[in-house]
Amino acid sequence: MISKTKQVNNTHEFHAGEPVHINGLNIVCNVEKGLGSGTQGKVYSLISPDNSPLVLKWYFPSMATTEQYDILKSLIQKGSPSNRFLWPLALVNASKKEGFGYVMSMKDSRFKSFSFWLSRKVDPSFKVLLTACFELVQSFHLLHSKGLCYQDLSLNNIYFDPENGEIRIGDTDNIVINGEDKGNVIGTPKFMAPEIIVGKALPNTQTDLYSLAIILFYILFLNHPLEGKIESSIKSLDLPSMSKLYGFEPLFIFDPNNDSNYPDPAYHANALIFWDIYPDFVKRIFVRAFTNGIKDPTHGRVRETEWQIALLALRDSIYYCRHCGSENFLVTDSSVFEKLKLPVELGGINHEINVPKQNSTVERVQNNSVCWNPKCKTMNTRILNIQIDDRSYIALNHDTKIFPHHIDPDRKYDFSSPVAEVSRHPTDPQVWGLRNLSKNTWKVGKANGDAIEVYSKQSFSLVPDTQIDFGSSKGIVCY
């Protein structure tokens, strides 16, 4: 018999306004509203005394295990590796509720799931995507270097700001000490390392590295690295066929020795389009990640530090096509670069004379310099950039900033505040310069041989062959 629906008094759910005592933080909050639920529990936003944005995750009774409780306790004790993680801050028990929960910071609404990018509902730039990728790699490097392992790395748990690439990592309650067989998840199907799928391993930092490579490929190529012709020949992608595709017989779509899983242009056009755009060093690192990285889980995987170098080099190589403004990548192969740089004569620029056509390497550069935008295809041959100590190049665009990372070998990955930026001459908009944003004085050797000093806040004109002594390294303006 149905009578009027009455309020169900659930012993593991909260209603709006209900107080939540957070002893670990010494505060009492009130539940604002439910934000959503997953496989493990339900998440609520909280109203806190000082208005700090907090959320409560309360486990479903079947998920509220002592093991989970212990994991949380140790995560809270360890503290968050960085503010990129939505880390447990305090455990919560409530006398009238079954199970337990924890509080963490709220993920701001500017952070969007990467699925928005894969569905093209947001429109980030390459620079933003590469920043997000770099932040991901950096965050997981930090996590792993603390001996911790994420276990369930997938696109479902990471978020980015499409305006600037800042990231947030959620679902941190499965993080455990590497090697301790703790936690009850083994991963998310398309992101799990093959050795987990075939039952030879449980999640560990090496399998995290594999999942990370999958994520990077998804973000940069909008395609799964193992979804090529073999995938499109499967009519119904069920679990047995997924186990085969991603676990028992994984084959990279761009495997240089086996093209039987090459992208199917009907379904994997993205992979083909982006593969053509990125420079070779990017392709090489992904080939390694999905050939050796699959064959040899222990030694073959690309390390986070390697990803960091590659992703930052790629971001530094972005230049805007002079015709359409699309972001293209400057090829920074140094032997090629020598050839391009040497013959530049100010005032007498002539592509035909200076770039020997018969040289195959240079030929390739020219190909790569054709803007990828199908409506544009402009040849961009001379791209202003700065070479630093023979080890890195930074394309110089109107919005380029140079950081300690670039010029100080002791401050790698320091992007806290810029030391230089491209600036426009105050009275002559045709003249562009590099402004000194650091406290140090630069010694600048002009192309004509003159030596000048550039103090903090001053700029010098960007003329090819100008040499800059930053103190910790030397740069030369190339063109």
Add this chain to the structure above:
Amino acid sequence: MILLGEIVINIIHLFFLIFMTLPGGEISKRELHFIWIVDCSGSMRDDGKIQALNYAIKEAIPHMQRESENNIQANLLISALRFSTGAQWIIAPTKVNEFKWTDIEAKGETDLGQAFLLLSEILRIPPMTERGLPPVLVLLSDGQPTDNFKDGLEKLLSEPWGRKAIRVSIAIGEDANMDILQRFIGDNERQPLLARNPESLTKYIKWVSTVVQTASARPKSQQKNYDGFISNVDIPKPPEMLSGSTDVW
């Protein structure tokens, strides 16, 4: 100062053009059919069961739409099939964000076998796509089939897509034949869900329309007891049974 405008041409314009869209398009998705199979026999009129069902499905639609937004794998298509005296399609495959539920009425027999036959006709290629995910079939029933359901079920399971489908059944009230609902699901691990009251019906319907949808489409975190060799798709646990409610069917 020698400085040719030519030299720095790649940096001097384009303040207005740098927001160029990147190449390529949306990631390619697979078709996912989600099919409601609804018992509209006369007994569904008792105790407002059919109203509760209409309500629960309508309630689940926005959640279903939101869940599919984060879906990088599937284009979700929803359809509905009704059985009472005979069986009919009442909603053709519709995109999830255009899906609307029109209230259905209850009268007649319980021709479940007819429903299975009708289903088996579409669970093949074509009309199914060459590039799909295992369909999700959700059977809602409160009673005993009045026709020969066995032949229908056999026919359904003889279609590869019928076999591969994720089959879920919800019993509406204690009178439902749990054995038949179990035979529809097939495996012994998963059981029919028994909705004893409108709240649990709403809850189960929301669960199938979100969690089960994603089991086929957006792979979720898998628990350690995962076994890729037994079932087609790993389905997360149903929501906890409600306690403390007295309104039962």
